[in-house]
Structures are given as C-alpha cells and as structure tokens.
Amino acid sequence: MCATCGCGPTDHHHSHDHGLSQGIEQNTGKKIVTVEQDILQENNLLAQRNRGFFEGRNILSLNLVSSPGSGKTTLLERTLTDLKGQLEFAVIEGDQQTANDADRIHATGTKVTQINTGKGCHLDAHMVLHAVQGMKLKPDSVLFIENVGNLVCPAMFDLGEAERVVVISVTEGDDKPLKYPDMFHSSTICIINKIDLLPYVNFKVDKAKEYARRINPNLEIIELSCTSGAGLETWYDWLKSKVLLPV
C-alpha cells in the first residue's frame, strides 16, 4: 500500500508485472500456480530503482537507523552545520507523527523533506521514491535518510541506500547488537554515540564492538559524542571518503 500517495496496492505500479505465473489445471478442476516469489520483491525492485537514480547522479545516500533517542537527528544537525560549504546535503526525515525532526534539520539551512509514516514503523523504498521525486536533488551531493526510530522493521526494507548507518548510544545496553542482529548484519557502519556519558553508565565499548563484529565482521565502528564533539572528525573523514567528488 502506498502511504505517501494514498493509493491501494493495485491502483498504481512503478515496476512491470513480470513474474506472473500461469496456473496448471489439475484433474480435480483446480489450478495450481507455482509462484516462487520473494515477498519483498516489490520493495527490492523499487529500492534498486532508487539506487540507480542515486548512482547515476553521484548522490551518496545514507539510511540512518536506531532506537528512538540514540542521536540520529543530533548527529545530522552537527554534521550539516560543521560541513556546511564543504559538501552539498539534503535530508529525508521519516517520522511517525510529528515534524519536530524536520524542523530541527530545517533550522540548519538544509533542504529537508518529511515522510509521515503514521502507524507504519519503517520507511520503504516506495515512500523514498516519491519523496525524492519532489526534491530536485543536486548531483554530487549527500542524501541522509533518517528512518523511523526502531531497530526491527527498518532492517528488512532496503531503501536503495549506499550505506546503512546504525546508531547506538552508551545509555543503551552494550548487548544491543545481540538483541537486534538483523540490523547489525545489514548495516555497513555503526556509530556509538554519547561517549561523553561513559563515566556515568555501565556500557563497555569493547564488548559492544565485539558483539557487533560477531554478527558483522566487516562493520566499521566509530565512537563519538555529538555533545562534546569527540570522534566527529573520524565520522566526517569517513563521510568524505565515501563521496566520490568529480575531479
């Protein structure tokens, strides 16, 4: 179903209806149709379409996922402010109800589009497709997509992003990776945020990293604090290394 344009599942399509199978009539008069199709196929096709769009324009797309309150919006505010003039940014904010996060991004002077997911607990490729249609994204830019705060559902829905950034904060348990393995498995980089609070909480950074790498040995991990600024340079360097600027 299309939460963005309010269309039903059969009213409009962005992909061709390939894969429709012809049933085989049984002597009972019933028909058996062999389907063998992935349930997420529709989303995956639209995600690939988004990915092609981004790659064709050299837009670095990042899908930010976390539990509520880990610091996704704060990290964006810092990044957009600190790298202003160095990189071109745009933001899609996924939120279940309010426009608070979009307002915070807007205040940094960055172009932002809000997707209200209502009851939906994740963004999907279809929503991103429609959001992007209205955005006039610049080539050679960076697009941040802040997903709905939840480490379960967004794991299953590819948006067409180049990088999936999972954010956890030290006020959460250091066993977070073990509790939400799918998200850590599908992410490419993990931010451990709020390290300024480490003296006050019982969070073992090494343990969290070890758990995360058990699930995903290739995961990059950056520890930082949006409040004190510690570690932000490492994040900015990583970000810049992913942007393929034209020479």
Add this chain to the structure above:
Amino acid sequence: MHELSIVMGIVDLATKQALANGANMIEEIELEIGCLSGIEMDSFEFAWKQGIRNSMLEHAVRHLHRPAGKALCVDCDTEFPIQQLFDSCPNCNGHLLSIISGKELKVKSLVLP
C-alpha cells in the same frame, strides 16, 4: 510492526497472481518463512488475521514452511546449522559466514478454484 507490511505484501502478490489466472478467490497458499528472516511468528499470526480480511485470501488454507538457518563459513568452508546471526563456526570459530538457508520470505504456490 513490519509483520503487517509483510502480510500485505503477501496479499498483494497473491491477488495479482490469482487475477492473472482469472480467479476471484484463493483456496490454498504455500509460504516459506525462514527462521532467520526476521519475522516474529506471534506478530505474524496476529497480522495475518487482520491482513487477509476482505481479501482473496480470507478463506484460504495456509501451508507454512520454516526452513532452518544454515551457514557456510567463509574461512574454512564448513557448513553448519545456525540459530542466530551471531553464531560462530564450530570448526574455526570464525564469524564471517555466508547464510545459505533461513532467510527465505516467499510465496511458493497457490491453489485456485
């Protein structure tokens, strides 16, 4: 709850296939939901009841396969069963695994009248 999105995806996919075959109801549906697919079965059952209401699947008999998790160790080539994505290789303790079964999320077949 993404299980509801998944059920709606199944209804959508099955409806298209049934329509393409000139049917207006579905008698049976065969699904494959792997043990590592990220679907919580209690939520799925709940979502199923809601999602099929007034659809062609409303009275369908559902057959569910649950392939177990299986991985191949990238380092030593051992194939072994896994319950969790963070299980390690029983042979070399490695964590670089390629999942070969358990991630399935599929509509396999339909029976139409």
